[in-house]
Amino acid sequence: MNLKLTRRGVLAAALAGSISFTAGAAFAQEETIKVGVLHSLSGTMAISETTLKDTMLFLIDEQNKKGGVLGKKLEAVVVDPASDWPLFAEKARELISANKVAAVFGCWTSVSRKSVLPVFEELNNILFYPVQYEGEESQRNVFYTGAAPNQQAIPAVDYLMNEEGVERWVLAGTDYVYPQTTNKILAAYLEAKGVAKEDIMVNYTPFGHSDWQTIVTDIKNFGSTGKKTAVVSTINGDANVPFYKELANQGIKAEDIPVVAFSVGEEELAGLDTAPLVGHLTAWNYFQSVDTPENADFIAKWKAYIKNDKRVTNDPMEAHYIGFNMWVKAVEKAGTTDPDAVIDALVGVSVPNLSGGYSTMMPNHHITKPVLIGEIQADGQMETVWETPGVVVGDEWSDYLADSKDLIADWRAPMNCGNFNTASGKCGGKATN
Amino acid sequence: MITQRFLSNGFSPRIQLTLLLLVAVAILVPVLNLALPADNPFHVPTYLVALFGKYLCYALLALALDLVWGYCGILSLGHGAFFSLGGYAMGMYLMRQIGSRGVYANPILPDFMVFLNYRELPWFWLGFDHFWFAALMVMAVPGLLAFVFGWFAFRSRVTGVYLSIITQAMTYALLLAFFRNDMGFGGNNGLTDFKDIVGFPVQAQTTRATLFALSALALALGVVVTAAIVGSKYGKLMIAVRDAEPRTRFLGWRPENVKLFAFTVSAVMAGIAGALYVPQVGIINPGEFAPANSIEVVVWTAVGGRGTIIGPIIGALLVNGAKSWFTGALPELWLFALGGLFIFVTLFLPKGILGLYDQWTGHRRRIRKQEPAPLPGAEVQPAE
């Protein structure tokens, strides 16, 4: 009996403890506005996401120097979802329910975003997602500040086709949703442009693939037919270093078979000797080398904040920069941090981006961005060799996939729909079939 | 009749207490969550209901592992695979329940199949629109895999470390397989965006509370089953196999059958845990197959105390509670703390927290009569 009491007592105390912990967290915060930062600080994704956590702390710090938002200071709540996808959902719930954050900036992989989506929908909060992704999604509570496929992949292919005269294509990617979808879109696009099926080679590799000998040789053989060949790489972060090392060692030069990558930025190149890679391409919406006063200012402040002169900036950082400024502006416009009001206020908000123009939040919750094609330089930076004349609107539902070409998203009243079917005139995808 | 044989010994007070507690929690927490207003100090926020529901599923998984490791000496580094397979079976049912509410509004195909250009449902998705079928598969798939795997492995006397490594190979192979988009399980993104479970919306507070209660009850059932098996004559045989397999064999028993039985039952339990886990966290993806996850389960069990019934439950709750707290409060220190915990427990608490508690309270002797105590180091002799 004695045992029984103590044991139950302990559990009750533990439960009560956690309740009061939560409650305490909820009540004590009247004077600050909390902003959630949901990026992995350990596990496989820490490699990319840690920088974004620092970026958010930096941006919040800068904003507080300017006096915060609505007369209140901002307070960052950092959690570590540890590259564990269900943990993303748990942490998102914790941020929203327990910490009462006004908005969350976070996620990198599509699966982490998919994992937290239902949570944001259920608890009605705001997520800013800063990474390029496969599209095919538009959700009321999510604002996509990274590139959709038409803001990265298609312009890059256009560039190769028009400027480099590429006729044969290798679509190489890591086997997950972003490359699969992007390659499906690209294959459809290329075929629409008259490229024959046998001139397209599609190849998928597992995450963290490290032995590229066979595939690089295949690419070399595929490119030895005399037709100009290029590789469109959607290879994910970790696998890139061995891939590029193998390319360099097998002597595949950019002049012969250029590789255009969508997931390789300054941060990834920092782990590589880029001298043999000069001339290979990347497509992004921002490069550290972009020569504008805003960018110079951003880089200088970032380096001062992080206290490391060697740190680089990259595209997802700019996406957070844009997203954060949009949120600040929308909160000030709405006069409150209430998610519903801010979600409505965000559409149409326009803020300067770092490449010298303005990015606007569109009704489909994607933003307008310029597309830059850059060549890798020996110092690990990119040099812009081509850019779109103006900004490109993110297209959430690809026009090149049969099932999504009739869909549009518009979160303004009266439509308020993420998958409106223009053919059937109904919200909710494809009403037929 | 078998039940009677298994149950004939009755349960120790400790297990009765655990059962009582689990049932109480199953009733109390949903009531406190649903009936009390949010500002009441005894109100349990929905966020915590979901969180503790998840922990309870982990506890059931740890218990399942304990049945094979603590009582039968098989260290499986692949229990995450059974858990995930159960989860996938449930996830497939939940995907089918979405029906035409997916973004493409395809009444048959889940969204990921639509944009990956599937034209029709793969054969292995058939039947998952019925709950009974999915519920059957939740148990049948992990059970069958364990049975086949165990059939071969135990028959050819793969033991000890070798067995651990090939169970790891098994979960790793499944991880890679489920990552492939061509497999038809949603690739890296897995299955998500669930709407309904047997007609109730997954995100509703009442559904969450119900799922929590079900998890607590499932865990209670797991405790009953494990205690019954362990307390039976067959359980004695399992312990004999654990402690001295060759000797048991020479006495005329068939250790491979004993192990196969334990392994299969354990896999089914793990599958059920996975099935309850998925609707509560809202996603199942290949990451769950990661060998590291399975190793973590081993750690929960070791921390709580293996070879006991409530040890793994305590371990799972404690380690996961710590994980939730650390990853929120001290994100950078989380791995240091977890790593340190592993070392500390193996070095200083070979019998886990429960063992320590027993030592302190001096209950050890009394309890030992009813519960077979763990015998550290008995599963594999030193390689000399």
Next chain:
Amino acid sequence: MQRRVQHCRQSRSLAVLPLLLAFVIAFLAPAHADEAQVRSIITKFGDAKGFPQIEAVVQELGATGDPVVARSLNALSDGVLHVRKADKQIFILEERGGLRVLDPLSGEAVADAGVARDYTKIRVNNGLRRTIRGVLGSLTLSASDPNARMRAADTLFQTPDPDAIETLDGAIAGESVPAVKMRLQQARAAAVLQSDLPDAQKEEAIALLGGMGDRAALSLLNGFAANAQGDLKSAAEGAADRINTTLAAWDMAQNVWFGLSLGSVLLLAAIGLAITFGVMGVINMAHGEMVMLGAYTTFAVQEAIRAGAPGLFDWSLLIAAPTAFLVAGAVGLAMERGIIRFLYGRPLETLLATWGVSLILQQAVRTIFGPNNREVGNPSWMSGSFELGQLAITWNRLWIVVFALAVFAVLLFVFNRTSWGLHMRAVTQNRRMAASMGIRTPWVDAFTFALGSGIAGIAGVALSQIGNVSPNLGQSYIIDSFMVVVFGGVGNLWGTLVGAMSLGVLNKFLEPYAGAVLGKILVLVLIILFIQKRPRGLFALKGRAVEA
């Protein structure tokens, strides 16, 4: 000229290359333009806007046919050709240890250099680099350097043009180096196939190309066969078939080579584990982190060399290897003394404790070095590749194979020919007996573990040359390592060697058919099945030692 370039931009930039051939023909005997003229053309870079205009200037420079333009074109290609903002003069900038501004023609340093901000870089892209390469190639067909002539011949081979046959005949007649001559003849044959020369000549060309046996020749022959008729068609098809047959054999050889190279990576990763796990029975889950420590040691050594003695860079790996051995060995020793020695006889618990150690090491490295990949450079002797028949063998892979075998040989020697090795084997086979014979088993254990860890560290040095150096490095090798050791058989180094190599080759033979992912899954399934058949691996220790 302008119109020509305009045309060139409109068609694809590839069309530039045949155009270049016109230069080759026109300027076979280079008419040396006077320096002032070249200088005035170079100055045009200052006003060129956008790539088409820059390309026009490049073409114009090429048209002078004067080898003196090579310096400025190379500089442009390397991205160091700059415009001085003040007066639009063109210079080459060098920033090796302070800014040096060079004249684009003479290469002499200019006196008042100013600062880098005074100059604007002339931008260059792939298309431009290709054009420059072509221009330089055409300039160098008559160069004195045989390598330059070889490159020129390559360019001509890649862009067969019937109009170039005459030029080529002249060059072949004057060529003294056999390899270059051969290449020129191949280029000529390629051109002949596209010309309207008599069939007899074409048959000769087909025979010559058929003899080359590589993919470039194959595509030329296939292209020819598609449009040819009669005898020529069948001759070309026959030659193509012969090439295909030899290529199939080379493909086989290539798979074997790739397999051995993957196998030696596995061997390196696993051999330390073969000692700690195989010999001592300790499941060291932190083994991967020892590899990681080795890789980070390489990084640290290279950083130190970059900062202190850049000239030593090519030696960095030779310095890093012993350092990594010591670092990882020391950590291993500390682990053994601090944790593992309390857990002997409980292998499954060492698994947990070492897993904890691996988490701590990972996070420690993440805290110290940051979560990002670190750059580990390849020394020059590990960069690039060479051709062996139709096989491109990269130097880094070759050295890793050599290195892995060397490590294996050294270990074998230590085990079989030294007294320490004798003690180790004695302890492995019968601990109690060894102890009663006066062997200090605890110290043998400690140093064996340190040896295994140190070898893992050395493996890290090699693996840093082909993959990521990140805190996750170890995780990516640990499972594969265990598979190799278990497959090969515990307690036997030969088993590890055979296991690693056969898994590597198996993987590479499956990959072309099943794809990289499915190939790996199949290998895992095969290992699981194999273990059912031989529960103790390929090379099992016999006798009582393993019967637990």
